[in-house]
Amino acid sequence: MKYPSGIKLNTTKTISYDNRGMDLEEDINITNQYYLEKGIAFIYKKPTPIQVTKVTYSKRKAIIKEAYFKEPSTTDYNGLYKGLYIDFEAKETNSATSFPLSNIHKHQIVHIKNIYENKGIAFIIVRFNKLHKTYLLFAKDLLSFIKNNMRKSIPVEYFMEKAYLLEEKYIPRIDYLKIIDQIGGCYEKE
């Protein structure tokens, strides 16, 4: 979310299928919208948590006059696919060589671990902008890397070896459920 200082935003945003490859979050929202419309899966982005401190009323309508962004306590996306609990975070990076782990908050790693250990399907989707490649890395492989490495970023080679490449299609934009199907919707916890 990028809000310049003091500028009033256009509050309406039309979701179309035209903004191809422009924004990972947009691509995922389009994909989720497709899954929803087709009745395939029910996966939603969690609203940004906001602490409201001042509200006024104008013509019986509430207007928030002061509020602060809070840090999310979990990952951004979750939902249901054929009885499976799906949970993931999506990040872009401009690095061509590695994904900085600072992109994911510590408590989000803890959350991903909790989901993984409780038979949910957790993963991260990472887009390497310069490489035009988008990967799905499952919790098991993300957690394994963190456990076994001191370094603060995951090299792209690790994604090439362990992650699943998400092909860029028109609709659905980022077909991550196809990967879930490929792994059979289940996995062994070590």
Add this chain to the structure above:
Amino acid sequence: MKYPSGIKLNTTKTISYDNRGMDLEEDINITNQYYLEKGIAFIYKKPTPIQVTKVTYSKRKAIIKEAYFKEPSTTDYNGLYKGLYIDFEAKETNSATSFPLSNIHKHQIVHIKNIYENKGIAFIIVRFNKLHKTYLLFAKDLLSFIKNNMRKSIPVEYFMEKAYLLEEKYIPRIDYLKIIDQIGGCYEKE
């Protein structure tokens, strides 16, 4: 959420175990916090969706200066319990005789139906304040009532017959997962 006009709110809220029976949402948050701390389940309330229209920056910190509450597109609570997708809405009513269905938005009913049909566990928790009784009504029974009745509210007798009574305990405050365990974590879709 109740915000009087123009009054600045105390922004910090301490969750303690002392506010017994005062507020259903509070009781559920305490219960979820308990489940989380014990590693039993990972169920969260979705943040209220807010449309931000003006942001300013003060000392590099973003302050929202204008925003509007949006209607949630799904239910308030969801998460994971032993591999099961859990999804529910919680409502209180001051009626001693029935639960008005206007308390649940039409698209939330659709959402509950979607979850039920896709092997998630969906339900509503309804507290009858005057009766000091809190019930858990599963999606199947909620949807069945709506399908077979023209009336706009569910009589308390229906809850007594079809719903599960949640006993009031100290911790966890509203042990809804105990009900999930009782029904064996599965159910037949008609």
